[in-house]
Amino acid sequence: MSSPGRPEKQVPVRSLSETAFKEICRQLEQAFTDEKASASFVCGGTIPMVEKLISVYWRNGKHDSQAQVVDLPVPSTGDDGNNRLVHSLVASCEAASFGRNKETVMDPEYRKAGKLELDQFATTFHPADHGILDEIAQNLVRNLDAGNAWLVPRRVEAELYKLNVYSGPSGLFQKHVDTPLSENQIGSLVVCLPSPFKGGNLMVRHNGSEVDFAWEVHSANTIQWAAFYSDCEHEIKTVSEGHRITLTYNLYAKVEASKPPSPVLDARSLPMYGLLKDVLQNPGFMKTGGVLGAFCAHSYPHAYEGVEKLLPQYLKGSDLGLYAVLHALGFKVEVLPVVVMHEGDEEWGYPQCWNPKTSRYKTDLQLNDEDVAIFVGPELKAFDAMFNSGEEDYREESYEKPITWISDPQHPAAAMAHINYGNQAEAGLMYSYATIIAEIPAWNERQLRMQELTETE
Numbered sequence: 001m002s003s004p005g006r007p008e009k010q011v012p013v014r015s016l017s018e019t020a021f022k023e024i025c026r027q028l029e030q031a032f033t034d035e036k037a038s039a040s041f042v043c044g045g046t047i048p049m050v051e052k053l054i055s056v057y058w059r060n061g062k063h064d065s066q067a068q069v070v071d072l073p074v075p076s077t078g079d080d081g082n083n084r085l086v087h088s089l090v091a092s093c094e095a096a097s098f099g100r101n102k103e104t105v106m107d108p109e110y111r112k113a114g115k116l117e118l119d120q121f122a123t124t125f126h127p128a129d130h131g132i133l134d135e136i137a138q139n140l141v142r143n144l145d146a147g148n149a150w151l152v153p154r155r156v157e158a159e160l161y162k163l164n165v166y167s168g169p170s171g172l173f174q175k176h177v178d179t180p181l182s183e184n185q186i187g188s189l190v191v192c193l194p195s196p197f198k199g200g201n202l203m204v205r206h207n208g209s210e211v212d213f214a215w216e217v218h219s220a221n222t223i224q225w226a227a228f229y230s231d232c233e234h235e236i237k238t239v240s241e242g243h244r245i246t247l248t249y250n251l252y253a254k255v256e257a258s259k260p261p262s263p264v265l266d267a268r269s270l271p272m273y274g275l276l277k278d279v280l281q282n283p284g285f286m287k288t289g290g291v292l293g294a295f296c297a298h299s300y301p302h303a304y305e306g307v308e309k310l311l312p313q314y315l316k317g318s319d320l321g322l323y324a325v326l327h328a329l330g331f332k333v334e335v336l337p338v339v340v341m342h343e344g345d346e347e348w349g350y351p352q353c354w355n356p357k358t359s360r361y362k363t364d365l366q367l368n369d370e371d372v373a374i375f376v377g378p379e380l381k382a383f384d385a386m387f388n389s390g391e392e393d394y395r396e397e398s399y400e401k402p403i404t405w406i407s408d409p410q411h412p413a414a415a416m417a418h419i420n421y422g423n424q425a426e427a428g429l430m431y432s433y434a435t436i437i438a439e440i441p442a443w444n445e446r447q448l449r450m451q452e453l454t455e456t457e
């Protein structure tokens with residue numbers, strides 16, 4: 001993006017005044033906020049039923065050798081036999097539990113639904129047949145092709161998880177976060193099969209934004225679907241009539257890009273790129289160098305062994321956007337864990353976090369009242385490795401480079417939702433805050449790079 005009005009030759013500029021610096025940081029923060037607001041965290045669609053019906057086969061219990069089958073949608077007129085089959089399917093479901101504070105609980109006030117496990121049902125429906133997986137890849141699962149600053153859709157796989165039925169007059173599932181079952185699980189897919197119902201809106205939220213899937217209107221004769229990142233809170237409002245029959249899938253991002261190549265998105269076309277480039281072309285901004293930091297908008301599984309391979313590849317939405325922009329500008333950019341120190345942690349070996357003595361950056365921010373100090377860890381590592389990092393890792397140098405934050409932690413409480421309410425009890429993975437940190441070289445070191453960027457446009 002060119003910068004109209006910029007003088008041809010740069011005259012030496014004194015450091016920016018503090019007010020001007022703050023104003024620029026405010027603009028950068030706003031740009032990341034805008035990016036967060038426009039980046040997707042959820043997508044969805046509707047598939048009209050033309051001629052092929054969806055068959056669902058099921059058996060009453062996993063030892064039952066007889067299966068039944070229903071073809072959806074059932075005709076709206078005439079024969080009651082098909083409706084009886086739907087009722088029989090519903091009757092075969094067991095009450096669905098959910099996870100609360102690491103326990104599996106039944107609480108019809110919180111979740112009232114039936115479920116069939118994988119060993120009890122099969123279906124002729126597959127999301128890949130309807131282009132759903134490609135659409136999810138385009139919208140939610142992009143990967144930075146570092147050489148080109150391109151964001152390329154990644155291949156997505158959907159693994160069937162359960163069949164659920166939410167029935168009138170009181171089926172519902174209050175707000176929760178789906179428990180990720182493995183480190184490369186990126187999100188969840190819900191497919192609503194054609195069967196008439198009223199109510200039952202699916203609400204998906206992230207970072208203060210909300211998307212409302214009101215499926216009742218076309219429930220009788222379309223397949224409707226929604227896919228969202230694992231860290232999105234969601235809920236199903238009360239179903240007042242009929243049966244809302246859904247298939248749920250776990251979504252996994254595969255390392256390979258999708259084939260055939262789908263449209264790439266150039267990081268240089270993101271608004272943040274133009275703004276950051278303009279800011280960094282100002283010799284007075286971080287004249288002697290500095291560190292830009294942003295708290296990621298999404299949470300990531302940090303306790304998992306191999307997390308260092310997971311990020312930045314698995315960054316989501318606006319986090320990937322910011323990372324890609326900084327990378328495209330040619331700066332050293334890293335994804336680093338946030339280390340929270342609580343009172344007493346020092347005595348029992350920093351159980352919450354990284355050993356702060358190995359941290360590269362310290363910050364004055366506080367996530368909670370009980371936090372004593374927050375550090376940014378030196379690298380992403382599995383929880384055990386963090387715990388064991390010993391005294392010998394002591395870093396002599398102090399944290400001489402303060403971080404200029406362009407985004408604060410958004411919702412400390414949201415990270416906790418994973419622990420409190422899940423679609424299943426066992427939280428296989430702990431999620432925590434991650435940050436994107438870029439080292440900005442002093443003006444005399446970055447000048448050439450900035451000129452090159454302008455010339456190649």
Ligand SMILES: O=C(O)CCC(=O)C(=O)O
Nearest residue numbers: 178190202236246248423
């Ligand atoms: O049926 C739906 O809309 C979503 C179900 C859900 O959130 C879950 O099973 O975790």
Ligand SMILES: [Fe+2]
Nearest residue numbers: 177178234423
């Ligand atoms: Fe869920």
